[in-house]
Amino acid sequence: MRVKLLAPRQVSNVLRSVLQAILRLRSRYKLAACLLIVCALWLLSGLIASGTAKRDVISGLQKLPTIIRVEKLHAEDRELVIHLTGEVHASKFMDILSEVSGKVERVVAKSGSKVESGQVILEIEECGRVERLKQSEALLKQRQLERDASESLSSTGYRSEAQDNAALVALMAAAADLKRAQIELRNTRIRAPFSGILGKIVPQAGSFISGGQTIAQIASFDRLRVVSHVSEKSISKLRLHGPADVVLGSGEVLRGDIAFIGRIASPGTKTYTIEVLADNKSGVFVTEGMAASVRVPIGKFRTHKISSSSLSLDDTGAVGVKVLDNNTDFGITARDVKFDLRKMFEVRDKEISALGSGISSLFSSAGVDKLCGTATITRAVGDGFEIAAGRDGASPDNTLSAKNVVLATGSLPASLPGIDIDEVKILSSDGALSMDVPGKLLVIGGGAIGPEMSSVWSRLGAEVEYVAVGTEVNL
Numbered sequence: 508m509r510v511k512l513l514a515p516r517q518v519s520n521v522l523r524s525v526l527q528a529i530l531r532l533r534s535r536y537k538l539a540a541c542l543l544i545v546c547a548l549w550l551l552s553g554l555i556a557s558g559t560a561k562r563d564v565i566s567g568l569q570k571l572p573t574i575i576r577v578e579k580l581h582a583e584d585r586e587l588v589i590h591l592t593g594e595v596h597a598s599k600f601m602d603i604l605s606e607v608s609g610k611v612e613r614v615v616a617k618s619g620s621k622v623e624s625g626q627v628i629l630e631i632e633e634c635g636r637v638e639r640l641k642q643s644e645a646l647l648k649q650r651q652l653e654r655d656a657s658e659s660l661s662s663t664g665y666r667s668e669a670q671d672n673a674a675l676v677a678l679m680a681a682a683a684d685l686k687r688a689q690i691e692l693r694n695t696r697i698r699a700p701f702s703g704i705l706g707k708i709v710p711q712a713g714s715f716i717s718g719g720q721t722i723a724q725i726a727s728f729d730r731l732r733v734v735s736h737v738s739e740k741s742i743s744k745l746r747l748h749g750p751a752d753v754v755l756g757s758g759e760v761l762r763g764d765i766a767f768i769g770r771i772a773s774p775g776t777k778t779y780t781i782e783v784l785a786d787n788k789s790g791v792f793v794t795e796g797m798a799a800s801v802r803v804p805i806g807k808f809r810t811h812k813i814s815s816s817s818l819s820l821d822d823t824g825a826v827g828v829k830v831l832d833n834n835t836d837f838g839i840t841a842r843d844v845k846f847d848l849r850k851m852f853e854v855r856d857k858e859i860s861a862l863g864s865g866i867s868s869l870f871s872s873a874g875v876d877k878l879c880g881t882a883t884i885t886r887a888v889g890d891g892f893e894i895a896a897g898r899d900g901a902s903p904d905n906t907l908s909a910k911n912v913v914l915a916t917g918s919l920p921a922s923l924p925g926i927d928i929d930e931v932k933i934l935s936s937d938g939a940l941s942m943d944v945p946g947k948l949l950v951i952g953g954g955a956i957g958p959e960m961s962s963v964w965s966r967l968g969a970e971v972e973y974v975a976v977g978t979e980v981n982l
Contacts, residue, residue: 585810589744591781591801593735595755595793597726598784599701606694608717609634611710618708622699622725629710629722631695640692643685650674650681703727728793731761731785735801736778742768744805751783754800755793761785765803846967848943855940878905884912923951936960945969 609631616628657674660666699705706724710716733753737745747768753761763785772779783801787793819827870877882896883903891910895903920935922928930938936956947970950961957973965971 580811580813582809582811584807586804586807589737589741589803589805591735591737591803593733593753593783593799593801595753595795595797595799596732596734597703597728597795598730598732599703599725599727600795601700601725603628603697603700603722603725605631605697605716605720605722606718607631607691609695609715611712611714611716614708614710614712616699616705616708618705618723621704622702624699624702626699627696628699628705628708629697631697631716633692633695636688636692636695640685640688643681643688647678647681647685650678654678697722699725701725701727702729726795728787731763731787731793732766733763733783733785733799733801735781735783736773736776737781738778739772742779742781745781745803750804751785752802753783753785754802755791756798757791759789759791761787761791846944848967852941882907921952939964948972949974951975 611629612632613630614628615630616622616626622628654674654677657666657671661668661671703725704727706726708723710720710722716722731753745765745768747765749765751763751765753763755761763783765781766784767780767782769780813828817829819829821827867877869875878896878898880896880898881903882894885893885895887893888908891908892912894907894909894912896905896907897903920928920937922935926933928935928938934942939960944964944967948961948964950957950964950971950973952975957975961971961973
């Protein structure tokens with residue numbers, strides 16, 4: 508767009524005439540005229556600024572490195588590791604139960620605290636249990652005296668054997684009652700079965716608990732049990748008591764060994780359970796059920812280190828290595844690298860043809876009719892459209908109807924004003940894919956195709972200069 512600029516004196520005369528005309532108008536017309544002038548000046552300022560502003564030009568010249576680099580790889584001993592995900596559990600975990608009934612007299616330990624083995628957690632009222640113990644002790648002494656007297660009389664023949672046995676049974680019953688009274692009194696003090704961390708203590712002082720009721724849970728994290736699941740493909744590679752590392756969420760690594768390998772698969776996941784025992788002597792903070800990673804080494808193997816870009820995956824899921832041999836099927840010779848453009852173009856055209864044939868086959872299998880030509884949406888019919896279609900270069904001879912129409916027009920190369928694309932010296936992106944490697948090449952365009960063309964021909968050996976108008980290149 509071209510904009511004609513007026514001289515300052517001419518602009519002044521024009522503005523003066525406009526202002527005089529506005530002053531002769533009524534007030535409401537004056538306001539409208541002022542708004543119109545402001546809008547016009549604002550629009551003109553944008554045109555003038557766009558015409559005089561300096562446009563940024565991005566231009567670069569770079570010699571890209573060689574497309575193929577040869578490196579000799581040597582086999583190395585590498586330790587292969589299976590990576591698993593597991594859950595951390597305490598090696599010792601127990602529900603502490605009350606063995607007697609009674610009223611809670613005092614809660615000694617605190618929920619969540621660390622306790623030692625045998626430490627009192629909770630006390631239950633004795634409620635006559637001491638007296639019953641003393642009674643059992645006195646009764647045992649009485650039964651012992653009776654038994655001694657019975658033996659003495661039985662030895663002299665003044666007491667029958669049956670009476671002597673009855674005295675023995677009474678003595679044994681008294682001893683059992685004493686033992687029961689001692690245990691019941693001892694169980695009024697609920698103690699920690701081993702050293703560990705207490706969970707929530709459920710009863711409170713003054714509450715009544717029954718025999719068999721859960722008091723609290725206790726867990727020992729000095730040694731961890733990590734449970735994981737292994738696929739049937741990897742289970743045979745593990746060995747019992749083999750080494751394994753446990754990686755906690757904090758990054759701490761604990762050394763351990765495999766303590767259990769399951770032989771029965773889970774019906775839902777078809778995986779096998781394994782357990783890893785790891786020492787936690789350093790006291791790393793862990794919780795019951797937290798997630799952790801397990802690394803299990805399965806041995807050392809001779810391997811080659813290959814870049815991931817050299818790997819491929821086929822339709823069956825098998826991993827392979829990309830190989831460039833010397834059969835020149837793709838127009839590239841691997842030794843003393845050379846490019847045969849004609850051969851490369853043939854491979855390209857063959858692949859394009861195969862893709863086109865594949866799409867046609869998909870159309871046929873899906874029952875899709877393909878009509879090559881031009882089409883025009885003539886009118887709307889109900890909730891759909893009527894379409895006139897015909898072969899290329901012929902008048903429309905088919906009338907189609909459709910509820911939905913997808914317009915996928917693709918794209919065409921854009922040309923610059925005053926420059927004719929002859930596909931010889933000045934080429935579009937289509938022509939650039941069929942020419943010989945030029946000595947020098949100028950690529951114009953800031954879209955995705957411009958950088959692609961620059962990269963391709965530069966790697967093929969051309970000296971490429973890339974030019975784009977704008978403040979940035981959109982890739």
